[in-house]
Amino acid sequence: MTLLTKTLLHTTDAYIKRLQKGGIETIEDLIGHYPRTYKDKSDVLEFFSYVNIQEPNTLMVKIESITTERTKNNKELSKAILCDKWGFLSEAVWFNRKYMLQKFHTGDMVKIYGKPKYEYGKLSFPSPDIEFTKSESSTIIPVYPDCNYIPSVWFEGKMDCIREHIRSIQDVVPEEIRNNKGFRTKAQNLMAIHFPKSKSDFERARTELAYEELYSLQYEGIMRKKSGEELSSGRAMTIPMNPSTVKEIISHLSFPLTNGQKVVLFQILKDMERPFAMQRLLQWDVGTGKTIVVMIAAIHAILETRKQEGTMPVQIAILAPTEILARQHFASSMKLLSSFGITSDFLVGGLTPKQKTDVKARLKNGDISVIIGTHALIEDTVHFENLAFTIVDEQHRFGVEQRRALEQYSSSIKTSEKWWNSREKSVLERDVRSEGTMSEETEFWTWSSHFTEVSRLPHVLNMTATPIPRTLSLTIYGDQDISILSEYPVGRKPIHTRVLAETERSEVYNFIATEVQAGRQVYWISPLVEESDTLDIASAVNMQEILQGVFPDFQIGLIHGKMKAKEKDAIMQAFYERKIDILSSTSVVEVGVDNPNATVICIEAAERFWLSQLHQFRGRVWRGKDQSYCYLFTTKSYTGERLRAMERTNDGFELSEIDLELRGPGEVYGVRQSGVPEFKIADIKDLELVSEIRQDIEEYMEQR
Numbered sequence: 001m002t003l004l005t006k007t008l009l010h011t012t013d014a015y016i017k018r019l020q021k022g023g024i025e026t027i028e029d030l031i032g033h034y035p036r037t038y039k040d041k042s043d044v045l046e047f048f049s050y051v052n053i054q055e056p057n058t059l060m061v062k063i064e065s066i067t068t069e070r071t072k073n074n075k076e077l078s079k080a081i082l083c084d085k086w087g088f089l090s091e092a093v094w095f096n097r098k099y100m101l102q103k104f105h106t107g108d109m110v111k112i113y114g115k116p117k118y119e120y121g122k123l124s125f126p127s128p129d130i131e132f133t134k135s136e137s138s139t140i141i142p143v144y145p146d147c148n149y150i151p152s153v154w155f156e157g158k159m160d161c162i163r164e165h166i167r168s169i170q171d172v173v174p175e176e177i178r179n180n181k182g183f184r185t186k187a188q189n190l191m192a193i194h195f196p197k198s199k200s201d202f203e204r205a206r207t208e209l210a211y212e213e214l215y216s217l218q219y220e221g222i223m224r225k226k227s228g229e230e231l232s233s234g235r236a237m238t239i240p241m242n243p244s245t246v247k248e249i250i251s252h253l254s255f256p257l258t259n260g261q262k263v264v265l266f267q268i269l270k271d272m273e274r275p276f277a278m279q280r281l282l283q284w285d286v287g288t289g290k291t292i293v294v295m296i297a298a299i300h301a302i303l304e305t306r307k308q309e310g311t312m313p314v315q316i317a318i319l320a321p322t323e324i325l326a327r328q329h330f331a332s333s334m335k336l337l338s339s340f341g342i343t344s345d346f347l348v349g350g351l352t353p354k355q356k357t358d359v360k361a362r363l364k365n366g367d368i369s370v371i372i373g374t375h376a377l378i379e380d381t382v383h384f385e386n387l388a389f390t391i392v393d394e395q396h397r398f399g400v401e402q403r404r405a406l407e408q409y410s411s412s413i414k415t416s417e418k419w420w421n422s423r424e425k426s427v428l429e430r431d432v433r434s435e436g437t438m439s440e441e442t443e444f445w446t447w448s449s450h451f452t453e454v455s456r457l458p459h460v461l462n463m464t465a466t467p468i469p470r471t472l473s474l475t476i477y478g479d480q481d482i483s484i485l486s487e488y489p490v491g492r493k494p495i496h497t498r499v500l501a502e503t504e505r506s507e508v509y510n511f512i513a514t515e516v517q518a519g520r521q522v523y524w525i526s527p528l529v530e531e532s533d534t535l536d537i538a539s540a541v542n543m544q545e546i547l548q549g550v551f552p553d554f555q556i557g558l559i560h561g562k563m564k565a566k567e568k569d570a571i572m573q574a575f576y577e578r579k580i581d582i583l584s585s586t587s588v589v590e591v592g593v594d595n596p597n598a599t600v601i602c603i604e605a606a607e608r609f610w611l612s613q614l615h616q617f618r619g620r621v622w623r624g625k626d627q628s629y630c631y632l633f634t635t636k637s638y639t640g641e642r643l644r645a646m647e648r649t650n651d652g653f654e655l656s657e658i659d660l661e662l663r664g665p666g667e668v669y670g671v672r673q674s675g676v677p678e679f680k681i682a683d684i685k686d687l688e689l690v691s692e693i694r695q696d697i698e699e700y701m702e703q704r
Contacts, residue, residue, distance in 0.1 A: 001026045002165070009161050015150065022148035027165050033155060034193060034209065034681045035142030038202050039129070041113050042139040046085040048123055056115045060133055063108045064089065068098050080104075082112070082125075090116075092125040100130070109133045140196040159194045166190045172212050176703070177696055183208045210682040211693065214475075218693050221478020225279060226701070228479065232277035232457045235410075237314060237388045239301050241269040249296050249303075252339055260487030261293050267483050268297045268461060272389075278459035281395075281477045284485035285467050285652040286619025287492060293485070294318070294391050294461060295333050301389050301459075302342055302369055314388035315363070317406055317458075318372040321397035323348040323565065324572045328594050329393070330372045337370055347373035347382070350566060378405040387411050387458045395462040403462070411456045465619070466612060467652035469660045471687045474694065486653055494650050495618050497630040499606070499643045508602065508631050509550055512582070515600055516554055521575065522582040523601040523620055527608045529560040529586055538604035538633075544584040554581040561588050587613070589620055596623040606632035606643055610663065611655040614646055660685060 114128025
């Protein structure tokens, strides 16, 4: 990396500092400051009547006069009267740009480039580019993004200072792939995008540099995946899929699986047949039933390994982000597990020290087959006898190191192996030749048993309830196989969603009173915990007071992120036990709370949340067989149409695509926190290109 200097760029210390504050510190950074588009000055017009006022135009005209004056706001206004070939007049105006016009005079033939404006029966050109007609400058001009108030024209002028450095840039995409795709070298593409000779030259460079940018990210993910497979090769338990066992487990369910659940289950079980550890991400939309899928996979693993001779009983760990969610998982799965004679327990922070010690002891000696817990599962004092399968629910709620504690937990176990030495093998062969069978004495002395200690790594299944666009998931989670569960159970009623004006609030109050009197419960979400001096939007604390006044006979609860974990879990448990009718909350109920009795969710200032988050909220009331309702209140200032998408669809993946379009990859789904850089030129929404690149990399690796 070579730092930029004022000598190299022929500039000042002030500009170097401004570049540094804008994130451009090295020559490589400046080279990677790609133009966002270009100005096409190749089509030169000679008549004002030919201009298109919808886009920039290039015209060859004569300067009739140039004047400069001060406006009422003390701005310096420069004006040039221009004459076309037919003698028609127009004007060009610039503010505070007198220096730019000093070399031009009346009678000069010039080329101007800019988007015209037609007002009050007059054609004018605000701040156009201007140059002499005999100028040898390029007709395709790169347009750079401004950086810390440094304009595009500055970058355009300084790129020539680093031209030789651009020519020496090394390739990222392997030569074999470049040749197969017909791509130029990276240096050639950089020269073409910074010094384009034609529109096609620029566009080709942009396309191939976008490929390279996505290639680098995809390659890193695939290499991490390959590395993980090599690291775990021979260390993860191979568990053959047994269709009969799967059918037996499913027969214990009171409902049929959806086709989507069957497909995802098949993918998981086939992964566990391989000789290395599974690394799979299960994305599921709210209400699609992912818990039963992983439970079937867990039970299948335990039952099948019981059949393997000399195999120690395996253990399954399920990591949940909150205590209430861990308890829910345990309660919902305990009956199914016990029907197959599988022991289970849970380990959370709310247990007494004695209870924790007891669970840890039974876990260490193998008395517990399935353990469900929170962060308490990843403490140093927790040990497994034979951890074979790790399931991380809401994986984005855990830090990388926290997940790694269970994903890379190594169980030291002893396996039994039979062997014979060469002398005994010859005795065995002699007996078989002479008698056709082995004598008991020969068999006793030929076969022996010894124990080998091995370090075993678990299969890993990460899960997230936040639907992520396919392209983004391939980029962020390129080191994992991806399963998507988006099919809803048969008979599940779509959530009735409405965007409401303030005038419709009383109507909702009346409806809620009816629902609560019928034994139902309600979530009420607000963006803030407490009232703000600067924002005129609802807060959870204030809404609790308002709701208590509106519904004096109902129990109104309060929960928010500033509360301690135990306090939040206690409130959610009370809500689950129907001790609270309406729960005023912040976004802490976004994921994981399962209360089938809650049928209504109201969200204040809904426009302040992204669609994917609103979809998560309304998923809290899509748990039972009863019709559920989601009401989105907006503030007075909201006039947009974005929220109408919530009324049109219950598909979380469709909503996530809309979010990606509006927000971009830099803001959505915590991408910045995931280590994925901002894309300078590539479009992460181009699924076809991302998939093509992954295929190119995998084919290249197979050929090597």
